[in-house]
Amino acid sequence: xxxxxxxxxxxxxxxxxxxxxxxxxxxxxxxxxxxxxxxxxxxxxxxxxxxxxxxxxxxxxxxxxxxxxxxxxxxxxxxxxxxxxxxxxxxxxxxxxxxxxxxxxxxxxxxxxxxxxxxxxxxxxxxxxxxxxxxxxxxxxxxxxxxxxxxxxxxxxxxxxxxxxxxxxxxxxxxxxxxxxxxxxxxxxxxxxxxxxxxxxxxxxxxxxxxxxxxxxxxxxxxxxxx
Amino acid sequence: xxxxxxxxxxxxxxxxxxxxxxxxxxxxxxxxxxxxxxxxxxxxxxxxxxxxxxxxxxxxxxxxxxxxxxxxxxxxxxxxxxxxxxxxxxxxxxxxxxxxxxxxxxxxxxxxxxxxxxxxxxxxxxxxxxxxxxxxxxxxxxxxxxxxxxxxxxxxxxxxxxxxxxxxxxxxxxxxxxxxxxxxxxxxxxxxxxxxxxxxxxxxxxxxxxxxxxxxxxxxxxxxxxxxxxxxxxxxxxxxxxxxxxxxxxxxxxxxxxxxxxxxxxxxxxxxxxxxxxxxxxxxxxxxxxxxxxxxxxxxxxxxxxxxxxxxxxxxxxxxxxxxxxxxxxxxxxxxxxxxxxxxxxxxxxxxxxxxxxxxxxxxxxxxxxxxxxxxxxxxxxxxxxxxxxxxxxxxxxxxxxxxxxxxxxxxxxxxxxxxxxxxxxxxxxxxxxxxxxx
Numbered sequence: 140x141x142x143x144x145x146x147x148x149x150x151x152x153x154x155x156x157x158x159x160x161x162x163x164x165x166x167x168x169x170x171x172x173x174x175x176x177x178x179x180x181x182x183x184x185x186x187x188x189x190x191x192x193x194x195x196x197x198x199x200x201x202x203x204x205x206x207x208x209x210x211x212x213x214x215x216x217x218x219x220x221x222x223x224x225x226x227x228x229x230x231x232x233x234x235x236x237x238x239x240x241x242x243x244x245x246x247x248x249x250x251x252x253x254x255x256x257x258x259x260x261x262x263x264x265x266x267x268x269x270x271x272x273x274x275x276x277x278x279x280x281x282x283x284x285x286x287x288x289x290x291x292x293x294x295x296x297x298x299x300x301x302x303x304x305x306x307x308x309x310x311x312x313x314x315x316x317x318x319x320x321x322x323x324x325x326x327x328x329x330x331x332x333x334x335x336x337x338x339x340x341x342x343x344x345x346x347x348x349x350x351x352x353x354x355x356x357x358x359x360x361x362x363x364x365x366x
Numbered sequence: 367x368x369x370x371x372x373x374x375x376x377x378x379x380x381x382x383x384x385x386x387x388x389x390x391x392x393x394x395x396x397x398x399x400x401x402x403x404x405x406x407x408x409x410x411x412x413x414x415x416x417x418x419x420x421x422x423x424x425x426x427x428x429x430x431x432x433x434x435x436x437x438x439x440x441x442x443x444x445x446x447x448x449x450x451x452x453x454x455x456x457x458x459x460x461x462x463x464x465x466x467x468x469x470x471x472x473x474x475x476x477x478x479x480x481x482x483x484x485x486x487x488x489x490x491x492x493x494x495x496x497x498x499x500x501x502x503x504x505x506x507x508x509x510x511x512x513x514x515x516x517x518x519x520x521x522x523x524x525x526x527x528x529x530x531x532x533x534x535x536x537x538x539x540x541x542x543x544x545x546x547x548x549x550x551x552x553x554x555x556x557x558x559x560x561x562x563x564x565x566x567x568x569x570x571x572x573x574x575x576x577x578x579x580x581x582x583x584x585x586x587x588x589x590x591x592x593x594x595x596x597x598x599x600x601x602x603x604x605x606x607x608x609x610x611x612x613x614x615x616x617x618x619x620x621x622x623x624x625x626x627x628x629x630x631x632x633x634x635x636x637x638x639x640x641x642x643x644x645x646x647x648x649x650x651x652x653x654x655x656x657x658x659x660x661x662x663x664x665x666x667x668x669x670x671x672x673x674x675x676x677x678x679x680x681x682x683x684x685x686x687x688x689x690x691x692x693x694x695x696x697x698x699x700x701x702x703x704x705x706x707x708x709x710x711x712x713x714x715x716x717x718x719x720x721x722x723x724x725x726x727x728x729x730x731x732x733x734x735x736x737x738x739x740x741x742x743x744x745x746x747x748x749x750x751x752x753x754x755x756x757x758x759x760x761x762x763x764x765x766x767x768x769x770x771x772x773x774x775x776x777x778x779x780x781x782x783x784x785x786x787x788x789x790x791x792x793x794x795x796x797x798x799x800x801x802x803x804x805x
Contacts, residue, residue: 148590154597161604219589241593241626244600292664307603309616311623321661323627324699324753330664356612357603357619 140164140255143184145175145201146217147194155188158244159251161306172196176204184212185259186251191218191229202232213254217242243312245303252302268301268363270347282347292317293338300351300361309358335359370521377513385506389498397491404467405450408484412448412471415482419475433486439479443472454490465490527551531560538567540574541639578636585633592626624750631752634692635739638759643686645764651681651690655715658694662702670708677715683783685764693760696753697722697779703749704777723778733770733777 142159146152147170156166167184169175172195179187179201187205191198198216205214216229216237229237235254238247256263256275264276270283278294280287289297299316300308310328317334318325339351350361415434418425425436451468468485530549538546546567548560599622603615637643655677666673683690701711701724709725735741737758742751754770757779761768767782 148594150594151590151597154594154601157601158597219586219593240589241596241622244597307600309600309603309619311619312600318661321695321699323630324695325665330668333664333668354603354612355609356616 140185140251140259141183142166142186142188142251143169143175143178143182143212144188145169145172145193145198146188146190147171147192148190155244155247158248162248170194172198172201175201179205179208179210183210186213186215186255188247188251189214189216189234191216199228199232202229202234206233211258213251213258215247215251215254217247243309243315245299245306245308245312246316249299249302249316266298266301268304271297271301273298273301282342282345285345287341287345287347289338289341292334293341296334296338300359304350304361304363307354307357307360311358313358331358370517370525374514374517377517378510381506381509381513385502389495389502393491393494393498396494397489400489400494401452401467404486404488405469408467408469408486409448409471411484412469412482416471416473416475416480419473419480432484434482434484437481437483439472439481441479443474443479447472463490463492524553527553527556528559531556531563535563540570542641543571545571578639581632582636585629585636588629592622592629596622596626628750628752631750631756634756635752635759638689638756638763641763643689643763645684645686645689648682648684649687649690651683651685651720652677652679652715654687654690655694655713655720658691658698659713661695662698665699665702666711669702669705671702671705671711672709673711673713675713675715677713678717681715681717689760689764693757693781694720696757697781700749700753701777718783720781720783721778723776725775726777728775729772729777733772736770737768 140162142164144152144155144159144166146155146168149170152168152170156168159166167178167182169178172193175189175193189198189201193201198218202214202216205212214234214236216234217240218229218237219240235258236250238250253275256266264274266273266275272281272284273294274280275298278291280289280294280297287297295317296313299313310331311322313331313335314322314325314328317331335351339349342351343349348365350363350365352360352362352365354360411432411434415425415429415436418428419436425434429436449470451470453464453466453468455464455466456462457464465488466485467488468483470481470483473480473482527549534546534548546564548564551557551560596619599615599618603612607615659673659675685693697720698711698713701722704726705711705724706726711722711724714721714723729736737754739755740751741755742749758768760766761781765785767785768780769782770777770779772778
């Protein structure tokens with residue numbers, strides 16, 4: 140996947156690109172509005188990460204340009220303002236999704252993947268890893284062709300793990316993914332433990348491989364090298 | 367006491383003080399003039415009699431029936447040709463005080479000296495006084511009534527700029543960007559007051575805007591560095607690290623989580639203050655409540671809390687959907703967090719109010735203080751202490767009344783959707799009133 144990261148903060152841009160490089164994505168960086176427009180006119184990208192506030196222009200203007208030029212890339216907006224107006228304007232302006240700073244990298248990645256699936260894989264709604272098949276449309280998960288009896292949250296959790304495989308996922312990031320805006324009101328992340336435990340139990344029950352492992356002090360990891 | 371009443375009382379007081387003095391002065395004046403007039407008259411009478419004497423006429427005809435005595439004066443004429451004597455004595459036959467003026471005139475008629483004396487009883491000063499008293503009572507009454515009535519009528523006119531100014535101050539809200547509108551007036555003092563007030567409010571608004579802008583910008587500017595730190599820590603946790611480092615990173619992640627939560631809450635509070643959440647259409651509050659409760663079900667089950675709900679159906683309210691969700695979410699999460707394991711939560715929703723009550727430890731300090739920012743019932747608690755401040759702000763934005771009480775181990779928070787519905791008396795008083803009524 141080829142990604143253009145339009146973000147004026149160099150540290151943040153490099154952080155994002157480091158993470159995405161680990162997924163074997165090709166990332167290009169644009170720190171300004173002009174550079175971004177130039178790159179968009181010359182190359183094509185599968186996905187664009189777009190910061191709304193740029194030193195020399197508004198990300199929403201770039202969105203307009205993308206639409207004018209009929210550029211068929213998935214667009215994920217990044218903004219420091221989680222103002223609803225920005226959100227609505229962004230999505231109406233042709234963006235596919237929206238994350239607010241400070242975001243978790245695995246979350247950003249999961250959203251990018253979701254956009255990619257919808258847009259580039261022509262709505263291919265199957266996420267497959269070895270014996271695990273996740274259907275994002277019907278919210279059904281199968282392991283070795285056996286249907287996994289999972290709740291919506293457990294499904295989301297498994298999908299999050301599969302998309303961010305071999306990554307350390309902090310409890311905070313998992314909580315943010317599953318509970319969204321409600322995360323702030325959760326006193327601790329014991330629920331994450333509870334949900335992970337249930338999910339592992341259910342996968343083991345259908346004799347699937349337990350890829351999920353605990354990373355001491357940090358969170359969990361979907362370890363593909365497990366057999 | 368009203369200014370106008372004070373002025374009226376002072377005015378009447380002054381009238382009461384001045385009146386006896388003026389009475390004294392006018393009594394003396396009247397008495398003096400009456401006496402003088404009498405003396406002049408009697409002098410003229412004496413002169414007339416003397417002329418008659420000189421003309422050789424018999425004065426009998428004229429003096430007849432008049433208190434005039436003519437007598438021959440042996441010896442020389444006294445130096446003063448006219449003497450006036452005023453007698454105040456008690457007339458024994460009538461048993462009352464009398465006042466008599468006697469005018470003695472001395473004439474030389476031919477070779478003989480005559481003394482002609484006239485006397486008359488004049489009105490006594492007490493009598494004048496008595497006559498005046500009746501008038502004064504009426505005068506005072508009329509004055510008091512007139513002062514009171516005109517003060518009332520005039521105050522309506524004179525003080526109307528002041529009243530309008532006070533109304534303007536009363537309705538002035540620093541948080542709203544409208545400048546204060548003060549009424550025009552021709553009174554110098556009120557003009558000064560208005561100039562001073564508008565200067566003061568302008569300054570306050572400027573300062574408020576500056577402070578707000580600062581906190582707004584600061585919060586937004588913090589978001590990017592926070593994102594950088596968070597992403598770098600996530601990348602760091604991917605590297606080869608040992609258990610000690612992992613624990614350090616874990617702590618950092620917790621701190622960043624808290625920091626970003628505080629920052630988000632502050633941004634939200636600023637936005638609420640800026641009235642950025644305008645409700646355009648009504649939503650079904652009951653549905654939002656149900657959705658939020660469903661979100662927290664995991665947590666409630668985990669803490670083995672018994673939740674009982676009593677939600678009326680079809681409750682439309684005009685509130686921004688995000689705010690409605692946040693309101694219930696904050697209240698419910700508080701009720702869970704500050705509960706004891708195996709405790710209880712009751713949620714009640716009627717068309718008039720939303721009430722959530724939960725078991726838990728008694729609060730340390732007054733409950734109303736918990737609506738303040740960063741105020742926590744338990745300082746060591748994990749929460750950041752902005753949840754209730756946000757709830758309060760949401761209520762203010764939507765004109766809801768909120769009240770928090772603690773009794774018998776239950777924390778109760780009521781949100782009244784219509785401010786007038788808030789009970790003025792507490793339930794204990796209501797109970798005793800009910801008992802009195804039924805007795």
